Amino acid sequence: MIVREDSRGQAFTLEGLASALILLGALLFAVQSVVVTPTSSGGVDASTQTDLRQQADDILLTTARAETNDLSTLVRNWSQSSRTFSGAVQRNIGYGPETPPGAFGVMLNQTFTQRSYFYNIEVVYRPRNLSTGTRRIPFVYRGEPSETAVSASYTVTLYDNQTLTARNASQNVELWQYDTNATNGVNGYYPIPNAVNGPVYNVVEVRVVVW
Amino acid sequence: MILIGALALAVLIIGVSVVANSAYVTDVDTTSEVSPQIDEAQEFEYEANKGVRSLILRLNHRHRNLTDDKFGTIVGRNVTVYSQLLAESYTSSHGHYASITYNNGSSAYGSRVVQAKDFYIKDEGNNTGSWDIGDDSEYRELGWFSMNVELEQTRQEQLSITVSNASGNQVAFEINRTDTSNGTKLRVVSDVSHAGETTALCDPSRNRVLLDFVDGETFTGDCAFNGTRAVGGPVRIHVDGGENVVGKYEVVYNDSVGSSEYSDCDSSPTPDATEPCAAPVVWEANVTTEFAGSQLNYTNTFNVSVYEETP
Numbered sequence: 001m002i003v004r005e006d007s008r009g010q011a012f013t014l015e016g017l018a019s020a021l022i023l024l025g026a027l028l029f030a031v032q033s034v035v036v037t038p039t040s041s042g043g044v045d046a047s048t049q050t051d052l053r054q055q056a057d058d059i060l061l062t063t064a065r066a067e068t069n070d071l072s073t074l075v076r077n078w079s080q081s082s083r084t085f086s087g088a089v090q091r092n093i094g095y096g097p098e099t100p101p102g103a104f105g106v107m108l109n110q111t112f113t114q115r116s117y118f119y120n121i122e123v124v125y126r127p128r129n130l131s132t133g134t135r136r137i138p139f140v141y142r143g144e145p146s147e148t149a150v151s152a153s154y155t156v157t158l159y160d161n162q163t164l165t166a167r168n169a170s171q172n173v174e175l176w177q178y179d180t181n182a183t184n185g186v187n188g189y190y191p192i193p194n195a196v197n198g199p200v201y202n203v204v205e206v207r208v209v210v211w
Numbered sequence: 212m213i214l215i216g217a218l219a220l221a222v223l224i225i226g227v228s229v230v231a232n233s234a235y236v237t238d239v240d241t242t243s244e245v246s247p248q249i250d251e252a253q254e255f256e257y258e259a260n261k262g263v264r265s266l267i268l269r270l271n272h273r274h275r276n277l278t279d280d281k282f283g284t285i286v287g288r289n290v291t292v293y294s295q296l297l298a299e300s301y302t303s304s305h306g307h308y309a310s311i312t313y314n315n316g317s318s319a320y321g322s323r324v325v326q327a328k329d330f331y332i333k334d335e336g337n338n339t340g341s342w343d344i345g346d347d348s349e350y351r352e353l354g355w356f357s358m359n360v361e362l363e364q365t366r367q368e369q370l371s372i373t374v375s376n377a378s379g380n381q382v383a384f385e386i387n388r389t390d391t392s393n394g395t396k397l398r399v400v401s402d403v404s405h406a407g408e409t410t411a412l413c414d415p416s417r418n419r420v421l422l423d424f425v426d427g428e429t430f431t432g433d434c435a436f437n438g439t440r441a442v443g444g445p446v447r448i449h450v451d452g453g454e455n456v457v458g459k460y461e462v463v464y465n466d467s468v469g470s471s472e473y474s475d476c477d478s479s480p481t482p483d484a485t486e487p488c489a490a491p492v493v494w495e496a497n498v499t500t501e502f503a504g505s506q507l508n509y510t511n512t513f514n515v516s517v518y519e520e521t522p
Contacts (some may be wrong), residue, residue, distance in 0.1 A: 012213070019217030026221035030228035057250055065257075124304070126296060134303060153304040155297060157262045159269060169378075172417075195297065198289045199269035201297035201511065204306050 056152035069102030086166035149211035322493030330485035332453035334472035338434035341452030345468035354518025355463035364457035401437035412505035
């Protein structure tokens, strides 16, 4: 009688052990197969890329439609003395580590910098000879983007009779009057040229790359 | 029984995890393609609308001695060039094709009364300083009314401009030069029949003051007064004391405005630039936009209002 109960107890124990192992295995499989979304800089998964692209798009869209300091104003915020964007750090990195001016900079800072993401911004324009491709001016350069970086862009139209928007820029000099040759500063310098005849001056693209 | 229960539970856990992961991955994969294209299409529509309006507004105020047909050709050519620039930009940045076509035949024309060179604010031939810009029996939508005043030759006596609508509401502007301790300024008094009077002293820049009568401000934004927006609907404009102010001006109505006070700018002989004449403008442009992406293709035809109509 005692022997029979011992055998039954052992069978229950073995069954319980086997059941526990099976459940543990199933849980391990489920945990391992869950898609993990990293939140730190570096490699980002498809979902995070989609989010970052959408956020960059939203920032561009909001700025493009702003009453003040819109994208067109920022593209024309050019300093004659420093020959880069007004308030920028250096010509080759634009605002670099600094926050760009206006609400645009605040949004970029809150959306990306404070969440440990990096971004570059460049202004892509058409040269006078359209067959030579596009040229670019660094607006913000913070390093080489990672392989999983995403980009968003917004197209801005400039017109002949617009003026530069930097604080010390003359409001009596229209865009078409500036020289695009940096070495000849007689008429002032603005690198984006008058690409076509007529009231349209150029169509530029503000491109944000986030990683 | 315990083993069977454990097996069932394990199968359930594995099944749920597989289904959940599949659903999540599929969701991410499908939203990442179409959604950006919808955003880009919306951006393109917005920019096309805004760009065409800005471009045609500039063309409207650039040319003077053109016929409707010739002006329509110029507008079409400029929209095509703009469309090509936009298309290049969208192709290089997004990999999509986008274009804008101007449909001159479906667009609505208006009339711009313009005096292109400095002179008194008088009718054609400079016969009288008391006249109507347009027909005194016709009320038209007003899209633009600007005056670039040359202060040195402007007198201290007043130029009166009355903008009135069919309901009897009106805004009366009185403009004259005034010498103050802070220098010479342009005094603008604006009296709205149902809202009272405002007086502004506007500082000149290079001896000139550029007035926007529609919004009631100088174009530099540093001088404000009641504008014609205070008077709703179609209006007519009457001028008195045109011999007291020297400058150039432009008035845009939504339709051709018959008048014995001035000729068409393209008539022969061409009216002198110191005299008012009427030139065509595009009041409402009919355009077709086309967007072609990998997930989204459409064409859309719509009207672009070049001037904001008064409420």
